[in-house]
Amino acid sequence: MRSAAFDYVRAGSVAEALVALADDRETRVLAGGQSLVPMMALRLARPEVLVDITRCPELQSCSLEESVLRIGAAVPDAVLERDPDIRAAHPLLVRTLSLIAHEEIRARGTLCGSLAHADPAAELPALLLATDGEVEVDGPGGPRRVPAAEFFDGPFTAALDDGEMVVAARLPVPGPAVGWAVDEIARRPGDFALAGAVCTVELDSSGRCSGVGVALFGVSSTPVRSRGAEEVLMGQQVDEAVLDAAAAASLDGVDVLGDEVHAPAAYRRDAGRALVRRTLAAAVRSAGGGTA
């Protein structure tokens, strides 16, 4: 179906975009449009004004500053995937991007757009959450930074006020000693994940876990940190029993989605725990831990 009628503003700068977003009518930011345009075609979204931010020069670049990769809101996923500097600096990001839909979608879809869209089954919000990233926002109240833990308010709901937009994402780059893994279960490669997990693990010189971040996606109404799994792992010499215990505790305090058309709740629980077990084992291996 055709989208409902809207006015289109091609912003030439963030300042212009913010003026356009201050319109009294319902406005939406348009970057890659790979989530928003289908929602408009299905009339699930009916913005009256679309503000295209892809031509804003200040949103088109990425930079690596003090172990933080800053990604502008107009940078498509496919550009990130191919950038040799990003491939070298943040292989976990590159691996995560490869799980998103298909090449034709990643050619236009953006990382910041995925964060703002806040689909609970999306990979990138979980990556931001697991690695304690931040979102740079600008709006009528001026620029601000929002930690990942405060950004995902609910399904398809990000902590953005009226007239605000995402200008960049700040992804801490895991150091060379940090192990990582990301995995998901989907019916076919490229489909939305029924469940997924992303994690980072750091081991000290004695092989004990000195840092860990685990986030699940597709399991709850937002991406969620698995504090249960993290608490089990932290400070421990990681062996099979510890990994089993971490997986068993991984959904503690997580409000798992109920039965729905794609999967029953029991399946999601099993899948979530299995993915935490699998990704933690892989992350420990890549951190140099021998046991898993």
Next chain:
Amino acid sequence: MTGQPVPVTLRVNGRREVGRVEPRVTLAEFLREELGLTGTHVGCEQGVCGACTVVVDGAAVRSCLMFAVQAEGCDVETVEGLGRDGLHPLQQAFWDAQAVQCGFCTPGFLMTALVALRERTDWDRTALRERLGGNLCRCTGYEPIVDAVLAAAEAARNPGGEAAR
């Protein structure tokens, strides 16, 4: 009133095109209805099936998930741009491998495969299947399509070889 037509200028298959479109008109719709380029097929209209795949500034994209106004200043390639003097080698490979049945998905597959072969010609079957995985075909069972693209890749690697004939 909301949604009044706006000007758009772009290149399509090397030709400069100027139009006025409602912002809600997708690139697929613009190509088909305004320019009469009906080789780009519209299936699901929500980015899932890949039938509407075209090449924009070198990248294969869904023309149903892009408004025509977003293509301002862009270079667009559609299936009509392939093989204007007889079949393009990729089209010939589809013919030879019987990779076409009803033909609805074919233009999308061709444009996806075109970009895949520009990126590299050393595809193995598994990687190529995944690369073509964003395009749906309800007739062929995919195998002849993968065969066709692999044959075209082989021909591109060895221009004088058996597969190029």
